[in-house]
Amino acid sequence: MQEQQVRAIFLSDIHLGTRGCQAERLLEFLRHYDSAYLYLVGDIIDFWSMSRSIHWTSVQNTVVQKVLRRARKGTRVILVPGNHDEALREYVGITFGDIRLEHEWVHETADGRRFLLLHGDEYDQVTRHHRWVAVLGDVAYNTLVRLNGWLSWIRRRLGISGYWSLAGYAKRKVKTAVNFIFDFEDSVMHGARERGVDGVICGHIHWAAIREVDGLTYINCGDWVDSCTAIVEHLDGRLELVEWRSAPASQPIPLPSANDAPDRVALPS
Template sequence: MTTATDTAPRYRTIWISDVHLGTPGCQAEYLVDFLKHNHCDTLYLVGDIIDGWKLSGGWYWPQEHTNVVRKVLTKAKRDTKVYYVTGNHDEFLRRFVGFGLAMGNIQVVNEHVHITADGRRLLVTHGDAFDVITRYHKWLALVGDAAYNGMMKANHYFNRARRWLNMPYWSLSAYAKQKVKNAVNIISEFEEAVARECRRRGLDGVVCGHIHHAEIRDIDGVTYLNCGDWVESCTALAEDRNGNIEILRWIDIARLDQRDKVTALSARTGS
């Protein structure tokens, strides 16, 4: 009988960001499921994996969050190269980067240049350095983070009701970002700033996170790739053996029963 392990895709590279372990909004069970059913040679954790901001105000760490850490450690033990790229919520790790912090097959960095199978050079960075509010007005970022966490709590109960009614997941905060003009402008300015930095360094593109909005697009010749997050959208980026990169949206596949999940994975791998 064909199992999920037999059909699990093996990508050249996978990027995930904004997991926010240590917060109630983290969709840890979906991430564990994703890591179980998708393999790669190189795994990038593109910042805000552990939410130090939230944990500094009170401890929250259920078993599901430990399971994510265990799954990453298992992958590293089985020869997956793991880069932990620091973000603003896990900035406590940045003080150790200068010491070349590495744990077996896991290396902690502030950024990294990834070379794709087709030879493109991509800057991998969380992206908070290009966010004016986070960089220069941290107090405002903390207020916004508290408001965001409140919205995510409301979103949690709202979607529990939708699931009970057999309705698909719907993100309140994503809807707000799309409808509020200022939020849309901030996202646009962030993307343009990241693209300018790549152009300045002579790089072909960037892989980032931070704004919780998965996207792949061209910005004046620079390839902009955003991983999204594992609080709302449950998305990742994946590179195949030819250098093609796509967004993987896991939340719908995760809710399939085992037989349908095997079928979906088989369709993705062409088996």
Template sequence: MQTDDGSLLTRPLLPLASGKIPDWLDLPDPKPFRPKRKYRTVWISDVHLGTRGCNAELLVDFLRSVECQTLYLVGDIVDGWRLRKGWYWPDAHNEVVRRILKMAHRGTRVVFIAGNHDEMLRDYAGLSFGGVELALEAVHEAADGRRLLVTHGDAFDGIVLYARWLAFLGDKAYGLLLRANILFNLVRRRLKMPYWSLSAYMKKRVKNAVQYVCSYEEAVAQEALSRGLDGVVCGHIHCAEIRQFGGITYYNDGDWVESCTALVEDAQGAITIVDWPSEKALEQAGKIAAENAA
């Protein structure tokens, strides 16, 4: 159910629109070689399904490795801007959707906060599709009692808000950078090296980008303060971060195009960043060390 300002309240999950549950929802998962991590809450955003830059395989691997009570999809899960220009949807992107729907089917509360790239879903806020609740924003109560605003964050981005044409222009340049990132990591895979984001590295070295990120973080934190909340969880700028602004804690879950990160909450309410490529690299190094020792 949705309040007048678009905030989300708890509501029962609805069945698929057709009333029939697909057979694949009940198919067992492949037997994992590692125990699943159990979290109270997981936040992911900026997946950009429908683009070549989306690291869908890494995201599926992450989602298969976790169990959680609530999964927040914090916007830009599907890239409607790109799909309008040309269709790109490999099976790996279908697998992300299947994985999310399976989690909803098996009892995880899934909340989809629409972003600017999937803004076409904002008209359906307050509805539920396949067990996935659509909303403009939400207020999450952590296990330690803190109340956190959950929003994609584009409303606090001056470029998106006041100069939409500039946002599209920047999106095109960013797309070129992501193409270079794909080729760069293709070479790394052939050399049996782990994923590393060239595009994220370049962004962090650009002075104007750093200033923009800082201004954005302050604006989002100020919004949480004005509502009497304890913190905010957002995405949008593809920069995972946990920062303190006075009494407000700012959380950004990053993205699954460059950094491939998520936010997770444990049973006590502590929220941390999961850097999945780094964890996979450590896992691979451990396997190699074990093989060499055998």
């Protein structure tokens, strides 16, 4: 598989240490794309879930080793911790194994635009003020992931190809959470506007998107549990949202229209 050179890669919500982590697909993605910059935008290692049970595979080890190897070979790797790996926030400003930890970061694209990088949980009122609700949602989500494992086994036995996510299906159908997404996006963009940047790149809600909001650009990396999405910056500064299906194929995600809004929902974070 021929490696594609891009300027920057933005990943969030990998959730290493959990059953839901799609480490195999992430490893395929990293083998396909190389970059000068690699940004890890929060919830890379899921310490929340690992406090209850740990599911760490050899492929997850390989993902970590590949990131460390890239950092050693000159890729600038910056990790912005999220709420699931918030323990790392105690070490912001420090470099570990050539990976720098920062609370937030400003990335300038090749065409001169400035983007604020942050995980986004600081704009989630549930996570900030009702942590027990967030933890309960995380437990419920992990239960769906476990059920999804059984469903995947049944689908394989029946000869049904492709990956289907029970949690992803649920999030598209629970319409009452749409307001949460809009409130989150509005809050994040308000913060970006106050900072005087051209846009924001975040994660947290597991809902990938690129769209213009009142002259600024809102970008969400998505996740590597259900959607397996990432943001790449091409050499000319163009930003693309990539949904990784299987090596070597990748394609942009069609951006949702306003008519799709009632079916959009955030996963518990």
